[in-house]
Amino acid sequence: TDTEPAAPVRETAEEIATMEVRGAATIASAAAEALAEQAEAAAASGETASDPAAFRASMRAAARTLRETRPTAVSLPNALRYVLQRMEGQTVDELRRSVVDASDAFVRQLDRAQDDLGQVGANRLADGDTVMTHCHSTDALACIEAAVEQGKSISAVVKETRPRQQGHITAEQLREAGVPVTLIVDSAARRYLDEVDHVVVGADSIAADGGVINKIGTSGLAVNARERGVPIMTAAQTIKLHPETLTGHTVEIEMRSESEVIDAESREQIGEIAVENPAFDVTPPRYMDAIVTEHGQFPPESIVALMRELFGEGAEEPWAE
Ligand code: RUB
Structure with a gap:
């Protein structure tokens, strides 16, 4: 279907579920990166490439797939929320850009927060x-x-x-x-x-x-x-x-x-x-x-x-x- 998440999202979800990717912070950054990969894939493929509503729907579906992997680390839904709340634009290209930027910002913030709390x-x-x-x-x-x-x-x-x-x-x-x-x-x-x-x-x-x-x-x-x-x-x-x-x-x-x-x-x-x-x-x-x-x-x-x-x-x- 057109809302089936792209392969990199399904792979990341599988890695989180099997604990190949594990630990709350690592899960969060992998999830944010997977949303960026979904945005790139959706902007390049089929119906989603020219339909902003379909693009948005595919982002939500990808987030749901990632959300369902493990229930306890809230960093996972917090990461998905951070990125999806910053998804904005009229065209698919604008939407794609906003998701990729938000994903990058999230991962940078996560690394900086870890350095700061380390001190x-x-x-x-x-x-x-x-x-x-x-x-x-x-x-x-x-x-x-x-x-x-x-x-x-x-x-x-x-x-x-x-x-x-x-x-x-x-x-x-x-x-x-x-x-x-x-x-x-x-x-x-x-x-x-x-x-x-x-x-x-x-x-x-x-x-x-x-x-x-x-x-x-x-x-x-x-x-x-x-x-x-x-x-x-x-x-x-x-x-x-x-x-x-x-x-x-x-x-x-x-x-x-x-x-x-x-x-x-x-x-x-x-x-x-x-x-x-x-x-x-x-x-x-x-x-x-x-x-x-x-x-x-x-x-x-x-x-x-x-x-x-x-x-x-x-x-x-x-x-x-
Ligand atoms: C990992 C675990 C870690 C926290 C914090 O459990 O309990 O203490 O996730 O990790 P699991 P971090 O191995 O089952 O994922 O500080 O890296 O976010």
């Missing part, structure tokens, strides 16, 4: 500190890498992060940044908290009450860190702020396949059991010391003011049919 997060870390990480977050890594660039010597205890082992990516990138890394299984985290000065995690979404939605296991880590007196920060640029939570909506937690938890043979042998695989959890604001953004650091309870300022006009869905 803020780095100021929380002192020379000689050991940090503990969970999952793989480019925003969290930006803080640690900025601290290293400031000349601070930082070591890391990296949780492997079952079931997908994103900790391996974190371990490799920290090693490349010159940070000595100790990799541990998730269940060893509490034992190692005694040797740690800060816990640094990322976020997929931040709710209006300051709740931090991040990789499953973050909330347990936060509770343990509090009990041990270790400060925990979440590094999250403001595209992680979830506008719908301003009006009482909750953040959907993605449930992934049981095959990530147990192989078919073991499951068969155990017999009739249930297996569940939630990909994210919610850390209540009282267990989080600071949310580090490109606008500075905030106590979780005060993040709602920033959310109102940046997303106050609400969460419209410009991709709706």
